[in-house]
Amino acid sequence: MPVLNHFWHLMSPEWVLVIFGTLFLVLSAVPGGKNLRVGIGVLAVAGMAVALALVFQTLAVLGPGMKVPVLIGLNGGVGLVVDPFSQILKIIFLVGGVVTLLMSFKSLEVEKAWTGEYFTFISFAIFGMMVMASGNDLLTLWVGLETMALSVYVLAAYLRRREHSVEGATKYFLLGAFSSGFYLYGASLIYGATGSVHLDAIRASLLHSVEQGGVKSIGFPMGAGLVIMAVALLFKAALVPFHWWTPDAYEGAITPVTAFMSVAPKAAAFAMAMRIFVVGLLPVSHVWAGLLAIVAILSMAWGNIAAMLQDNVKRMLAYSSIAHAGYALIGLVATGATGTDQGVRAVVFYLLAYAFMNLGAFGLVIYLQRDGSAGDSFEDFDGLVRRRPWMAVLMIVFLLSLGGIPPTAGFMGKLLIFYAAVTAKLYLLAVVLAVTSVIGMYYYFRLILHMFLKEAEKPAEVQAGRPLAFALSLCGLFVLAIGLYGQPFVDWVSRAALVVR
Amino acid sequence: MASVWKRGGVYLDLVYTFPGAILAGTALGWLVDRWLGSSPYGTLGGFFLGVAGAFWYLFKMLGVFTRKKGPGGGT
Numbered sequence: 001m002p003v004l005n006h007f008w009h010l011m012s013p014e015w016v017l018v019i020f021g022t023l024f025l026v027l028s029a030v031p032g033g034k035n036l037r038v039g040i041g042v043l044a045v046a047g048m049a050v051a052l053a054l055v056f057q058t059l060a061v062l063g064p065g066m067k068v069p070v071l072i073g074l075n076g077g078v079g080l081v082v083d084p085f086s087q088i089l090k091i092i093f094l095v096g097g098v099v100t101l102l103m104s105f106k107s108l109e110v111e112k113a114w115t116g117e118y119f120t121f122i123s124f125a126i127f128g129m130m131v132m133a134s135g136n137d138l139l140t141l142w143v144g145l146e147t148m149a150l151s152v153y154v155l156a157a158y159l160r161r162r163e164h165s166v167e168g169a170t171k172y173f174l175l176g177a178f179s180s181g182f183y184l185y186g187a188s189l190i191y192g193a194t195g196s197v198h199l200d201a202i203r204a205s206l207l208h209s210v211e212q213g214g215v216k217s218i219g220f221p222m223g224a225g226l227v228i229m230a231v232a233l234l235f236k237a238a239l240v241p242f243h244w245w246t247p248d249a250y251e252g253a254i255t256p257v258t259a260f261m262s263v264a265p266k267a268a269a270f271a272m273a274m275r276i277f278v279v280g281l282l283p284v285s286h287v288w289a290g291l292l293a294i295v296a297i298l299s300m301a302w303g304n305i306a307a308m309l310q311d312n313v314k315r316m317l318a319y320s321s322i323a324h325a326g327y328a329l330i331g332l333v334a335t336g337a338t339g340t341d342q343g344v345r346a347v348v349f350y351l352l353a354y355a356f357m358n359l360g361a362f363g364l365v366i367y368l369q370r371d372g373s374a375g376d377s378f379e380d381f382d383g384l385v386r387r388r389p390w391m392a393v394l395m396i397v398f399l400l401s402l403g404g405i406p407p408t409a410g411f412m413g414k415l416l417i418f419y420a421a422v423t424a425k426l427y428l429l430a431v432v433l434a435v436t437s438v439i440g441m442y443y444y445f446r447l448i449l450h451m452f453l454k455e456a457e458k459p460a461e462v463q464a465g466r467p468l469a470f471a472l473s474l475c476g477l478f479v480l481a482i483g484l485y486g487q488p489f490v491d492w493v494s495r496a497a498l499v500v501r
Numbered sequence: 502m503a504s505v506w507k508r509g510g511v512y513l514d515l516v517y518t519f520p521g522a523i524l525a526g527t528a529l530g531w532l533v534d535r536w537l538g539s540s541p542y543g544t545l546g547g548f549f550l551g552v553a554g555a556f557w558y559l560f561k562m563l564g565v566f567t568r569k570k571g572p573g574g575g576t
Contacts, residue, residue, distance in 0.1 A: 114521075170563065170566075171560065171563045171564075174559070174563055175556065175559065175563070178556070178559065182533060182552070205522075218541075218546075219541075220541055222543065223541050223544075223545045224545065224548055225550050226545075227545050227548055227552070228552070230549075231549070231552050231553075231556075235556075241553040241556070241557065242553065242556060244557065244560040245560065287541075287542075287545065290542070291545075291546070291549060
């Protein structure tokens with residue numbers, strides 16, 4: 001019988017999501033009109049807000065460096081832990097969830113696609129992500145990964161009568177299924193090499209091996225397990241060369257789901273990667289740090305170059321998200337190179353900043369969505385500054401932040417990543433980060449030029465609606481607040497890094 | 502009937518190509534290790550590239566499968 005240590009208290013945010021998600025599933029079977037569906041949406045926002053409040057409450061009771069085991073297996077191994085790292089990541093997922101739900105009201109209305117299941121799958125996906133942030137063994141992490149992935153596959157195919165949506169989701173599902181299989185194969189190889197699936201035991205076993213036989217003593221099974229594990233995580237984080245599914249899946253999905261996919265599952269994949277690589281596999285960082293450094297360079301270069309060539313804003317943001325994942329990966333490489341938590345701090349901070357700026361940018365696409373148009377072509381943004389100046393200003397803030405221009409959250413995020421790279425003497429990565437950021441400005445400014453210099457031929461009448469306007473304002477506020485007064489956010493995020501070490 | 506065989510051929514092709522790419526990448530990496538004495542990094546790097554190639558081929562095949570008209574002119 002597993003030991004449940006503070007289980008119900010510390011895991012209360014997860015249970016709130018499960019209870020609410022199941023409730024939406026039941027309510028969706030109740031016959032009712034649009035009011036019932038909208039009611040479910042409001043309830044979903046409330047449920048996620050409650051979960052968010054509970055995460056803040058549990059974070060407040062955790063001291064710096066505190067790591068509480070909440071699920072202990074028969075062999076004494078810890079399956080789930082709650083620490084500031086997990087709680088701060090959970091806050092990022094839940095904030096992403098709340099903003100996505102607020103932005104969904106308009107899209108679901110325009111697409112005439114209100115269902116209760118939509119909110120169920122968002123809740124379940126975030127539940128999976130929360131398990132990924134708290135997981136302390138390879139199998140618990142996999143359960144979280146699959147809970148998230150299966151929910152997101154369904155969300156990607158939500159517009160099931162649309163060919164594009166089904167095609168993108170099919171590719172995502174099949175490639176995702178292969179990568180999940182790979183993950184399990186990698187886990188079994190690591191289990192064979194170290195005798196455990198628990199991260200702390202894996203670390204102890206690897207430390208022993210390295211001390212006995214040097215850094216080349218890990219053997220091919222362990223090395224192959226590590227590489228396979230990396231493949232699965234690179235796929236989930238959409239990093240080159242496992243990124244091909246991203247543009248199709250992002251373009252085909254309903255825009256709030258695209259926004260959600262580009263932020264929350266990506267952050268969850270990074271959370272899981274940090275747990276596995278920094279907690280479990282740090283003694284063999286000489287193997288994975290080099291591999292991830294090459295992946296980061298390829299992702300930054302290809303993500304930015306491919307984004308320049310796109311004529312669709314959603315596809316452009318999809319490729320841009322690949323580049324941003326490459327930037328964040330530098331932090332993980334820096335931790336591998338130095339063994340300190342500075343890189344982890346930079347990654348968590350970047351994920352926080354990226355959540356607000358990218359959700360905001362997708363929010364503007366949703367704002368321009370109308371009956372018969374997804375609002376995702378560059379022409380949809382023509383003359384926006386004259387038609388809706390405040391919306392144009394918000395989009396400029398989000399785009400400048402994505403480009404890393406001060407005083408925005410994106411600038412602070414890139415600064416921390418750059419600093420982590422330089423401190424770890426990863427000068428090549430720092431140079432590629434700087435150069436590709438400049439390349440990235442091309443396509444962000446291209447959209448800004450459309451808003452300023454082009455005239456709309458037939459200006460379409462679009463309305464934001466209160467939930468979307470609130471979500472956009474929230475994103476804009478945080479992008480500027482983090483950029484102008486970033487130190488409290490850096491200090492807050494630093495709590496997460498201390499625990500991973 | 503012929504198109505069914507052609508489509509079957511595409512699926513069967515994947516069965517061999519996917520593991521084949523991984524094995525080929527690993528073997529090339531192993532040869533690099535023998536040549537440069539860089540074990541185990543060459544083998545692991547080749548293995549990684551083989552997996553990447555296998556996934557890329559799978560993605561290309563999925564593009565064929567998800568088209569309205571199947572490979573070989575089938576419907």
